[in-house]
Amino acid sequence: MTxxxxxRAILAIWPSIAGALLFRYAAYAAMTALALWAELRPAPTLxxxxxxxxxxLPWVDRANYWVWxxxxxxxxxxxxxxxxxxxxxxxxxxxxxxxxxxxxIALTGLGVPDPAHxxxxxxxRDFGTAFAELLSPLGVFDRGAIAAYLTKDLFFSGxxxxxxxxxxxxxxxxxxxxxxxxxxxxxxxSVLLAxxxxxxxxxxxxxxxxxxxxxxxGWPANPSPAGPHRW
Numbered sequence: 562m563t564x565x566x567x568x569r570a571i572l573a574i575w576p577s578i579a580g581a582l583l584f585r586y587a588a589y590a591a592m593t594a595l596a597l598w599a600e601l602r603p604a605p606t607l608x609x610x611x612x613x614x615x616x617x618l619p620w621v622d623r624a625n626y627w628v629w630x631x632x633x634x635x636x637x638x639x640x641x642x643x644x645x646x647x648x649x650x651x652x653x654x655x656x657x658x659x660x661x662x663x664x665x666i667a668l669t670g671l672g673v674p675d676p677a678h679x680x681x682x683x684x685x686r687d688f689g690t691a692f693a694e695l696l697s698p699l700g701v702f703d704r705g706a707i708a709a710y711l712t713k714d715l716f717f718s719g720x721x722x723x724x725x726x727x728x729x730x731x732x733x734x735x736x737x738x739x740x741x742x743x744x745x746x747x748x749x750x751s752v753l754l755a756x757x758x759x760x761x762x763x764x765x766x767x768x769x770x771x772x773x774x775x776x777x778x779g780w781p782a783n784p785s786p787a788g789p790h791r792w
Contacts, residue, residue, distance in 0.1 A: 592663030
């Protein structure tokens with residue numbers, strides 16, 4: 562089945578695309594606010610049967626966010642270019658996953674899995690400064706704001722959730738789906754080898770993301786939802 566895409570298709574639904582972007586950003590901002598609130602609470606470090614058997618790899622820790630960006634961004638752009646209507650649905654679902662993540666972070670109160678290699682956390686910094694830094698792409702990817710401010714945004718893993726969700730939306734695409742699956746597994750391995758998340762954070766990301774996807778798309782999922790305003 563041919564799925565119309567390209568610049569003309571994108572321009573035809575640009576209000577929907579802009580609205581999806583705004584919703585996704587607002588959801589990310591809400592999640593970030595909840596994560597910063599959770600950062601101020603004391604929380605215990607728990608035993609983890611997987612991390613106890615995996616070595617901490619400093620180079621993976623340093624590269625983790627760049628690995629996620631380099632695999633996530635090109636695939637998301639390709640989905641937008643080839644199937645802009647499906648991309649809109651993907652972004653809305655991604656925003657719902659972000660909101661769910663913010664709620665679960667606020668509910669769980671997990672301490673860092675590897676205190677010896679964790680970032681300093683928010684510490685004495687004020688909420689507003691940290692919040693603004695975390696909402697800035699420059700702050701996240703150039704100055705390492707996430708590593709500096711957030712250490713307890715654990716259940717569930719955002720990197721695992723976003724790449725897994727992208728694979729779910731690319732399933733059935735012979736060229737893109739295998740790449741998305743490998744990328745998602747690579748990001749999952751990176752968060753574990755960097756000791757950034759507990760294993761339960763990974764399992765939770767898969768379970769909650771899949772549940773929200775199924776609520777939105779059904780199962781088996783509709784491969785190409787019709788209608789210009791179906792969000």
